[in-house]
Amino acid sequence: MSHDAPAHGSHDNYLTHKRGLWSWLYTLDHKRIGLLYLFTILSAFLVGGIAALMVRTELWKPGKVFLDPDGFNQAFTYHGSIMVFMVILPLIPSALGNLILPMQVGAKDVAFPKLNLLSYYVFLFGVILAVATLFTSGIDTGWTFYAPYSIRTSTATIMVVTGAFFMGFAAILTALNFITTVHKLRAPGLTFGRLPLFVWCIYATNIIQMLATPVIALTLMLLVFERLMGIGIFDAKLGGDPVLFQHFFWFYSHPAVYIMILPAMGIINEVIPVFSRKNVFSYWGMAGAVFGIAVVSFIVWGHHMFVSGQSETANFVFSLLTMFVAVPTGIKIFNWVATMYQGSIRLTTPMLYAMAFIFVFLVGGLTGVFLATVSINVHLTDTYFVVAHFHYTMVGGAIMAFMAGLHYWFPKFSGRMYAEFPAKISWFLIFLGFNVTFFPQFILGMQGMPRRYYSYPERFTNLNQISTVGSYLIALGFVLALFYLIYGLLWGKKAPDNPWGAETLEWKTSSPPPHENFIREPVVTHGPYEYQI
Template structure:
């Protein structure tokens, strides 16, 4: 570690001017733009969630009516899935770090990267305009035939999400080409940092699956406007076909969210255990395995929608296969910690929370992949709690781990470790407090998407709302101390965590051009052998 006495002009300050930011093709600045966009989406989606939770404190009519409630949970889902969780880690940390981790100064297509952000912003604006201008009440899944007949603004939201999807494909395409063509000579495939592997695997899913979502939503939007009856049994259509098309994208979308989260965890675990990952090859194989097998599991969303016993069994078994790959990673992380010299810092606390949520959420995933059990839990709060644990909890905690781990890299400053630890504990307790009661509610029979419920479940709903409040407090605190650190945080130095990662071998924050020549890295990104006895 070296203290920067006269830091080189960083990408933050050079070149100057708002216009240079808005028109930038620098991957680091685009990452910051994505951070602003996705953080706003997180706040908006979180606000919708808080209103939902406050409504549910009382068993019947609370602060919003039934129809407003329908719109709120729909808006919460749409904003969180397509504006925050899909783009968050690839858009922010993928953009910032992938070139630095492979020894490149930019992505393969810098202008395509700039376009991907502005297309994202356009899609987000269209979607938000539709939500503000009337809203949608279908749930984020747009199930037909209701979505084609509801008088709400389905068609415009479909256009918005379609445009957001185009941004995803642009981002994914750029990463794939970048990893293939822009690696420095000293970074062969099997020396790629694990985070790059996960971004690469995620990009494959983004490019292959997102067009299916776009085409499906195009059909729903067209059906909504022209009443084609494509998915309406009354007009000879098949509503289950839409579910197949929707989940063919939307289940892999879970891995779009979780794979980059796993990449973050691999990096944080190795750095803070000061230890090489227990099985680099195993983690790489598991990463690619999850991306590929994830394409063949979508049917488990339709166990009760009419499916043959054979299909049910196959989709169930393939879904469980994902757990095998996940377990490989889980064991690798735990062994890396066990054999390492763990430094307990805020990113590690978030990783601990990740591991708990991922394990608990994953095991409940195996349970609901068992079709006989799924019949009982289908469309209940159990499912809501399960996917919030595995999808939201894992992604959010990894996102926060990444934000804390790479904050010095992005800004060159340090945040208050004390406040960071407090916030990490609040987020952990808040998240578990929100969704653990929902597992119990779902098991007791509480259906999802209802704004009223029997009185005997009130205490669980109140507990869940208290958890949500604590979670919001943790996230709000994070926003404050990171904002303070951004302005007044002490200099971090180039490598405050004594990481061996490639991205830390450039100044923090990096200059606009990070490498004057292709770097020659003799030691790989996990070379801690001299530290661990």
């Protein structure tokens, strides 16, 4: 951005700094790029959500409700691929990370603003490429693109996979940008020991993105070449091994689970101390646990393949390693609870979401330990138990935390307050709906209902119908959220600079912040959570 833009008096902020559509599409301001991400990702969330409702509606009763089996396969594939690759993976790191992280480290912008804009457009291109297949033959491989089916199917695998490749590339560029920003652009006095835990979590996430995403990118390219010219690396017919695809896929996709959850934990780390008015319990325990999870995440991928013909030894080792994840995760959960203990808790919407996060994530995490046990896993593989487990971690974890973060930082990036009352109603609907949808799926899975099936025996009907009703409750909650957030954005009452009384740097500037974040470069003299109660 050039400095010759007219200043709008003392009210100049990043939203009014320059005007017109072009100034948004060609912006180098990290906050605006964050909003572009947010808008794109939430649009994708809408499409993925509609696909989810289609899946749940089709499962209302055995046999056909309104989709034929092929349509059902496409609905769950689009739901999975959109929600994973276009929503949960980029949602917190790219959208909220861009909005908040540079301010939290006291920088004027990210290290490479042009690269930041480029990565947004690379991401957008990937999204368009993948979503455009809705108007072609679609895709029916499931979001995992397992060979050999993904090599043989006549649907538009190449386009979706190439789209995912570009989204991955965008994530790598964003990660590179953030890591450099954290290392090189911290404000004076902001030592690593004074970084907000959100920054630590995004930083750990970025490391995973840098190290794991290139692997899936190349694997997906190999899949494209497999289809184009039959290189045979993943194709048993040509001498290759489809299980190798699974290894490569999960070498990325398991760490990817932590790309989803670590930023979520970062948000919870911010919200809980602020609304408990207490310093976070064990700062270094929290930061260390995040890196513990990041390291372990790279050596547990085999737990997705207990029934793929791995050796018994591999199964045993991966099972044991997977259980190690529970240790740092447990540390985090205990520390959050310990932070709240004897705090002066305010039940605002972000705090409600944060507490909902702890509850549902605990359920998701504990069922993860069940699934890490080989003998149990063999029975539960590919059942609704797995579906319920990863929705408890991914939706209950990442989405709940995103909602916490969205409400927490809403006054900062919009300059206005959302309305608390409808927000709490919406929270209640989403929290209730979530548990109504997914808890019955644990039982369904234990009773043996396989995932991705079009129909089911009569005796599963009741639980499926409860689950479907729950999914409508979630949808209702999000629609309500959409309305009051848009209302808040346009007509909400003006937000003060620091409505929650937080101590991290993004609250030390005006709401919304000026173009270069701070009028004067901030100087940090104490830790991020030292409140005077």
